[in-house]
Amino acid sequence: MDESLRTAARVGNISELYTLIHRNGNVLRRLDKVEFIETPLHIAAEEGCTRFAMEIMSLKPSFARKLNQQGLSPVHLAVEKGHKEMAVRLLEIDTGLARIKGKNGETPLHYISRFGNCDDLLDKILEASPDCIRDVSNQNRTALHMAVENKRLDVLQVLIGTLRKKDYYRETVNRKDEEGNTALHLAARNNQLKMVKLLLNCKADRQAKNQDGLTALEVAEQHNIRESVIVLRGFYIPLVSNFSHQFDKQIIKYATKASSLIFHDMENISEQGRNTLLVILGLLLTATYQTSLSPPGGVWQADCSSSSPGSKLIERRKSPGSIGTAVMDQSYFLMFYSLTYIVFIAAFFLTLALLKPFPRGIRNTLQLLLAFLTLCFDQSISTIAPTFLIAIILRTFSTIIFVFMLFMCIKYKVSKLSVSIVGCWIFPSFSLSILAGGVVVGAIQGFLLFLILYDEFGKEPCMDESLRTAARVGNISELYTLIHRNGNVLRRLDKVEFIETPLHIAEEEGCTRFAMEIMSLKPSFARKLNQQGLSPVHLAVEKGHKEMAVRLLEIDTSLARIKGKNGETPLHYISRFGNCDDLLEKVLEASPDCIRDVSNQNRTALHMAVENKKLDVLQVLIGTRRKKDYYQEMVNRKDEDGNTALHLASRNNQLEMVKLLLNCKADRQAKNLLKFQIGCTFPNWLHISTKSTRGE
Template identity: 60%
Template sequence: MDQSLRTAARTGDIGELYSLIQRDGNVLRRIDEVEFVDTPLHIAADEGCVAFAMEIMNLKPSFAWKLNPQGLTPLHVAVKKGHKEMALSFLEIDKDLARVRGKNGETPLHFVSKVGNPDGLLDRFMEICPECIRDVTIKNRTALHIAVENNRLDVFRVLIRALTKKDYCREVVNRKDEDGNTALHIAAIHNQPEMLKLLLNCKADKHATNLVGSTALDVAQQHNNIESIIVLRGCFGPGVSNFKHKLEKQIINYVSKASLLVFHDLDDVSGDDRNALLVILGLLLATTYQATLSPPGGVWQGEINSKSEGSYDSTVPVPAPGTSVLDPLSFLLFYVPTFIVFIVTFFLTLALIKPYPHGFRTALEVLLAFVAISFDQSIFIIAPSYVEYIVINISSSIVFFLMVFMCIAYRVSKISVSIVGCRISLLVLLIISKNEIFVGAIQGLLLSLFLYDEFWKGSIVTIGCSMFLTITARVGGGSSLRYPIVLVGCWLFFNLCRFCIRRCFKWCNTVICRTFG
């Protein structure tokens, strides 16, 4: 590189840059032809000359992707030197620069994981390009591995916070490096209890083994890291924990096989195909909902006028206004398939919107759940008698629970499933037993099992369901508060029991480790 150009880049002299270009129009082109070279952009990034760097980026965007002889891009250099403004300027121009792999396959995010989080740089990294957390080095190490190894708890917290909002959280957390070690293994080796807790809360598999067959707990015991041993032993003893792990593994295995019937290769659907499918599913939802509101033959509009109906028999009960004119058998033959189509379409829609941004997707999932509840309520109102409604609800609940198991394997939103499940299970349980205390207790148990790892979301669903049904009962002339009190009480009771058991076992493990450790 021309020494004058090097000096201009180091001092940030844009005027000198254009003077050199006027004397030699190919001065930047010759640099671009070299495969590995320190470009003026590398030098400007090293010195923190933002204005000069942006001018070079404007003239030669390709410089931002070039590696210097040390295997670093200009963004790598900016991060290494701690120039936050420079690094963010690169990312705002092209966010994919965060995923360029340099020496040892390390991306700029891996560099941040080494040097720390100066002035909140990592937070902006994750906002601009959250996908970069999935990138690995040539040793198959993620940013989590590197942050743990370098004892960067500040970085680690930001990475975990970003991961919890993504569907690939479990995949990244449990990624194994070339030695088969997950981030949990590395944290156990370096005795990082806080990082271990964050990983376990983020669905890290503590039963995963490395190439020599050791779990994270085995590694912690080999290094006699008492604090790590206490965290990894968790709330259950080894025997119970292993049984629980094997049981969960078998359930997930069988459920995953069942889910392949519907959700096979759904993640590989292109954006255009996904949009087309969503349009089709939207039409199916709208059509089935409209069919509910406008059944064949219409609905009863009011009492029959006996004067105009010569054959009217006063001994026959008059249907309530708004109910279907269909006879019970025809009603069931029409509405059972309609309900099945609606429920299956509902879950397929939830599955297809999974790649959407977290906040927007959650709002859509909740709205779809309320649409499903409205659909169910419409059938209740329009059913000729309570018997037909019971049959439809039993049919729909069977389909619902099958789809729930399939969606668990596919990791569809638990919040929307639990909202619809509250409605359907309430009605089914009331059919089985008229006892409100029994219904509230069973529902509280089901919710605690299904939302065991989402206490606050589960509390919102439980309280919201109770308030809704209480208001409905009041408006309808009822006054019983037994069901909502029991539902909320059981939800809190089961979660309190789980919390106490965890604390008890943790205390026991601490005592044992300190006594015999």
Template identity: 60%
Template sequence: MDENLSAAARTGNVGYLYRLIRLDGNALRRFDDVEFVDTPLHIAAEAGCIGFAMEIMNLKPSFARKLNQDGLSPMHLAVKKGHVEMALRFVEMDKDLVRVKGKSGKTPLHLISKVGNRDGLLDRILEVCPECIPDVTIKNRTALHIATKNNRLDVLQVLIRMLRKKDYDREVVNRKDEDGNTALHTAATTNQPQILKLLLDCNADKHATNLDGSTALDVAQRQNNREIIGILRGCSIPRVSNFKHKLEKQTVKYLTKASSIIFSDMDNISGDDRNALLVILGLLLTATYQATLSPPGGVCQDESCAKPTKYIRNALGTSILPQYEFLMFYVPTYVVFIVTFFLTLALLKPFPNGFRTALQVLLAFFVICFHQSIIIIASAFSTVMVINTLSAIVFILMVFMCITYELSKISVSIVGYRIFTELWPSFPNMLHLSDEETTVVASVILGLFLFLFLFDKFWQGTILVVGYGLGVGLILLRVGNAGFYTQTFLISSGSWFFFNLCRICIKGCIRAYFSFNCFH
């Protein structure tokens, strides 16, 4: 490089740069002909001359992606030298500069993961370009591998927080390097308890094996890292945990195959097509819901058109259609609603995690309202049971979708909770239970259901139980008696807290047991 141009870049003298350009109009062009070279942008980035660097970026944007003889881009150099403001200006002008791969396939993000999160640089970069997190080096290592190896807890916390927002935490956290090691293996090797706990909280698979067939626990045992062994063993009972892992693996395997058949090419739909489909599906949901509220022939307006039965307490507002015709109209309507509902859920997958979860919860309440509307209009007990059966199928399909298609657990729980309370009153006669026994059994089952499904989401489960209880309370203000629903709420909420208390105690005992064995 011309010494004068180099000096101008090192001192940040923009005026001198333009004097050199006036003397030689091709002063910057020759850098394009060299594959690996220190451009004036590299020198300015290393020296921290922001004004000069931005001027060069404006004149020659291609320089930002060039690598020097050390395999580093200007962005790499800015990060390496700790010029935070320079790095941020680069990202503002072109967010993909953080994904430029240099020596060993390392991106600027990988360098940040090694040197640390200086002045919140990582937070601000990930806000602009969260897609850079899954990028790997030539050794197939992610930023999580590098942060774990270098004991950068601050970096790991920011990375995992963003991964959770983007909903591919499990995929990235369990990514294996060229030796088959996940970040959890690395944490076990380097004896980092805090990082290990953070990874486990982010769905790190402790059963994952490397090329030697070793899990993170095997690695810790070979190195006799007692604290790490205690943490990995204390997560659960070994045999139960292994059985659960195998069961989950097989379940996910088969459900993923089924999901890929049903929702094939759904992820490849363009943004414009996706938006158009969501509008169409929204219209279908609205039309089917409106059809339930306005059945053919209308509804009973007085007691003369129908008589209350054992299961239909108030004939007013029920459909005047005969049972057969009622089912012939509502079953196809329900099928259309179900298909439209699940297609809508599938199309929401690329949406941001928080926004998508909120929409899924709203749709769950919408399903409940749709279900309840048909139940109120139905004029026969057998018709109600058919509709309840269809709703139960919806819940089962939502569970499958929760496992394979990132459907929120809380939305599935809302539907399951409501459907169960609708179905349960029909079982006591079959089981020959008294009213008190019916209430206790139903409540314990509800509590157990919530615990099994939301055991890792304590606060969400608690909000669901309390919210349901408040809803029941509002109903009781009008009905005027406690009855089945109040008792169900009280005992199911008690069961929910009891099961969680047991879980906490069991985990604490297991952790204490293994910690005691490790140190003695």
């Protein structure tokens, strides 16, 4: 940041800000190019210069969501420094700022719980974003944990008061941190008697145990805190209390399930439907492009009765009749080609959207070709335009289309490559068509095309070795040191589709806190596959890091259905490597329907469990499937060789598995593709296997 701008932000000098903008119109824009950087809004928020901060917010609202090199947003800084008015004004502009996660995955609400409720700022944040009370840090701690840990009784009272009005209050009150401690455990350990009573009144679970197997009462007894022991013992029957908790837990579970069934997103279009649409869109692109080559009525020929002896440059066409231009009336030409533009661009966008599931190399190549086709379409229509005025009107229309494309690119994540190429062609055509000749316009367009293509294909980002080491040992301080040196140290990894990220390394090494820190900074990394085709959740399952996998699934349940190498999901990996510490139950709880996913060999988790002789996994899967209306269909699912799980169990001589599958209505008569499509039933295959074993 420019030192003059830093000084202006520190003292709140708005006049100096506009003086700097007058000298350099991009003085703020260049700060947006760095992912983690201290902006003037951070400085103003820290210093309490409210007017200056509001001025920056009106100029660059994106700064409010940026983290500085210490991992803090402007709202974090305002809360930390006790600038209530500053924080409130920022939240009035964007309520979503209340849920921004900074260093250690902490939100501004966590910061209030740590530093105290200055001038009732807590009430303002909860009013702006009531559900932010559910957010957890990288240590899996809620604002309740933070308030109890920092002995902020006033904060806890407000939080509890807010929670009582929510249907998820008991779930939040009994949330466990990474060590298995609830807020009640911490209150008991810190001898906070009023907090203990307050939490118990909010139905905190006395029977909840941490990772050491201790309840809050046992923690208090361990630290010899008599007052907390007396309150926690109270008058209750353990059996009744535990039954009540389990009953409420089941109600929450089924309520969540019902909600997911009602509001679940529509499934993606099928492969057959995608292919059909691509054919239709291809026909639309072809038909509309053909109109630019052969306009209705044709074009003026060399022997036409026109005052123009030859073809003219577009800017010299003052009246219709130039050689090679459309014969159509100007008004009809405008109406016809405006509609043609709309059809072509709509088909172009829909095609880009349908290409998203394709492999990166093929997708980028097709997007590039489609972008160039669009450029040819635009240039062709300009060439046949009857007059320069018509060409300018159409270029204005094409510029509006470009702005629309830019919006679509941001809003709906349509191909950045295609939009950039079309935009860099169309926009100079419009803005420079009057001011410069065709050669100048062409040179500028060519230069912009070179920059875009080089940025997309000419660079191959790789991970900094220091970042790799920090991820391997879980060094969060080193992570922020690297961010301080280069604010884009994480962003450039996003440009490569298949790459090993710091999250992959942290998952493999079991560095939970580091992984949660990365998740709060770059949640997109959780969906990336490394060069071996594995996501972070796959690696966590493979290495048996249960807590790591569970924490990721709590953040995003859909990670349970990410397909990696061979089309296998994390559930397939559990079926292969075993159910470490009941991880399977957690995955199925997060995403019950992931049990239906099949690999590239058309194998379900049942096939994998049987193939790898994991009886405990098969028992859990069968127990889950019995509750589904599609259980029989899935039990009898055939792989690419036509084998059901029952075929594999019989071949591997897994008697317990055979009995279990038969009890689950596995089809004894199902045939596989053994010996050139000749059907072989389960009893026949068992007979063949027995004979071959005897040497017959």
